Amino acid sequence: MSQQYDAIIIGSGSNGLAAAIHLQQKGLKTAIFEQASSPGGSTRTEEVTLPGFKHDIGSAILPMGVASPFFRTLPLDEHGLEWIYPDIPYAHPFDDGTALACFQDIDRTAAQLYKDENSYKKLFKPIVEKWPQLEYNLLGPLSFPDHPVELLKFGLKALPSAKMLVNHYFKEDKSKVFFYGSAAHSTLPLNTIASASFGLVLTTMAHKFGWPFPKGGAGKFIEALLSYYKSMGGEIFLNKKVEDVNELPKAKAYLFDVTPEQLLKIKGTEFPSLYRKRMGNYNYGAGVFKIDWALSKPIPFTNEKCRKAGTIHLGFTKKEMEESEDSVHNNRATDTPYVLIAQHSVFDNTRAPDGKHTAWAYCHVENGSTKDFTKQIEDQIERAAPGFKGCILAKSTMNTHQLEVFNPNIIGGDINGGKQDITQLFTRPIAKISPYSTPNPSIYICSSSTPPGGGVHGMSGFNAAKKVISDHFNDLKQK
Template identity: 70%
Template sequence: MPGKYDAIIIGSGSNGIAAAIRLQQKGLQTAIFEQAATPGGATRTRELTLPGFKHDVGSAILPLGLASPFFRDLPLQDYGLEWIYPEVAYAHPFDDGTAFACYKDLAKTASQLGEDERAYLKLFKPLVRDWDKLNNDLLGPLGIPEHPWPFMKFGMKAMPSARMLVDHYFKNDRTKVFFYGSAAHSTLPLTNIASASFGLVLSTSAHKYNWPFPKGGAGNFTAALLDHYRELGGELVLNQLVSDVRDLPNAYAYLFDLTPRQLLEIKGLNFSSLYRKRMEFYKYGAGVFKMDWALSEPIPFKSEKCRKAATVHIGFTKEEIENSEKEIHQKNTTDTPFVLVAQHTPFDSSRAPEGKHTAWAYIHVPNGSTTDFSEVIENQIERAAPGFKETILARSKMNTHDLQRFNPNLVGGDINGGKQDITQLFTRPIAKLSPYSTPDPRAYICSSSTPPGGGVHGMCGFHASEKVLKDHFRDLN
């Protein structure tokens, strides 16, 4: 019979911690078992290049960390978490040195777009207005929405491909490129059904909350979560690789912040052969090749708007971005990839020695690729910021294998816990009424391989913990 613990969480990513906090809030006794020496999954900060230069190894900008219906109600500021809000949520430069900026102010953003100003307002004004009604449903499993009409209106805009949406709403190619920057976070071809949804959610969150990041490093977000968890009475066990559930203390429930491939390797779980076979068909998405730089000065972007943004999307034409995201799914790459850049130190001097700076970037690549893409990444940034290469003091590179070694959940470099196409957007890891439960009544999945998928929002863990409460601790609900 269970003894010391009511529930045990395996994995200390943001979803695992969210599940543990939720169960502790309900008065249960939990413990997190983490295989690494440092908790946090992909949300960690290290000195990757030179002493004194703090780099986010995985997640760097956390818009959904603030927008999360669960995280935003936690008293994380009491544990030292401080959010940094750049003037520009994200910017998108063009070859002529100009750029579009996404401001929290919707009207200010739209005013840059010329003939597309009214269309941008028509697209986003209802989404920003209804965000509080949409947020819980968008960041949860498929079900009957709390607010059906706003959700249905969102779905009509979100279900098309990003290309279909921009061609319907916008006339100017630059506006289309601007939207592509946020839509490409999906790691899907922009001609895929529902790829528009990612651009809509991320851009709307920018207009609602900005795209903030934690002062001092993303690892401080993890630290605040864990400090709160410990104060609630939770326990954290590090350097504890779990290969057999029977090696863990007895508990009513075990919540795995793991992807399907790793979960199937855990011994002692009572899974049917059919369930195992269905889980084996789970699809992983494209990987990433990531770089970090120690810099002598900020990235010298030609556009002042880019210099005021913590996130910069680099892809100079509609065709360039479309081709970049299409080719990786055909196991190919291009010399002009779409690049996601994060620059923290212009807004947070605590991350580097005085007068020095850091930068972070990645591109999407075929899953499992070991090719070195550092030259093409730096070439793309150089196009938007001539002289960038001259500012580099040191660099760190991580291919898909390096990323998976850093965090085993990043299978083949997939940062979303599995492909987020229409077949796995809501029905992940498999199609079933409860995506968080398994055939073993003790075992649950709480990773980004469950709805709502990738991102530092903790909602996969929250919803998994709610299922545990319903199944085993109904009297506490």
């Protein structure tokens, strides 16, 4: 293991792989060191209920994987990746049996909203149309924008809370709840500044790119990335937990796909005390409680729109949604949590034995909570799909502690690599000109704890790799 490399990447999640691929593309010699026995971080597929039922243990629906400005330049289809696009990206049911669907077509989506039809189009059409001018600035560190006017227009919509935005744009409660469904992916209270930004970006992704997932499991995305990386000469070493930088082969740069808490535990970094103190103050966000089910048939949603959607958001009233997300951050439990569901096998028959199905869901919980939310989640699904519980053949649950064991980056169950509020949205892990570099000129952080944060987009790794090239390989910058 004494071989010399240009750069070494620690961690093989989507960001670590993105960093390694970009550096390898530039002709550098790289290697990935992964502590687990299989690559992918949170993006893995396993049989955890019954034989033949393939479940995505972490990430399940990957809209940012197909929308990523970096990933979409890669020839991943040549390495076995096949995207599946559900008929409807996501849907949101209500207690009266109705549901709203986010179709890829904006006009079709808006037509369901009655009084709010024109407001919906006014809100989303400019963002979808101008997305190519926005994406690099929104998916990177703070910098002078390439298109400042368009970014300012987006910012005026994105900086308010989700609650402020829906009250400004929409009259109907169902329209407001519909937007809350995507905004709540932020894991922030819906009255928090900038929580609207998550709803805007994710809904824009649905309209512009869809919310697809890889055929055969999210792990197929990692397999394709790794296959492409290896085809260029990249190397990966599994079961290699790094506890000391000095254990690694010599390299000009070391890129850590880990969170601040983990990076501070690595020996040999020689970080000064002030940097350690600032990194130690990094805030982690809410956790999740997750369930995978093996089912005898598809989830029997009352509304047809839900049966045709890859993702379903559950939260049946505006008050219920607001109280659910607020309770997570205020030490209160709720029996009616906001629930996210993915139903892959409806569209992908490789996920389960013939005639059988899988389902994936989670709700937000306090960071570090070990409470079992199985009943609350299943009760919420039963409201929209009477008879659901009778379809369950087997289940696998994971609380925040079990998720962190599965992937040490999920600190306290936080799947976003840190709280994504206004103080840590662009200035993560700390406020500095380059969020990817550290006081040690050879050590970088490339995880979702850097801009643009959580999601399977690889942009944190890509941006960190660009910084490495700028700092250490000036002759490659123009390639």
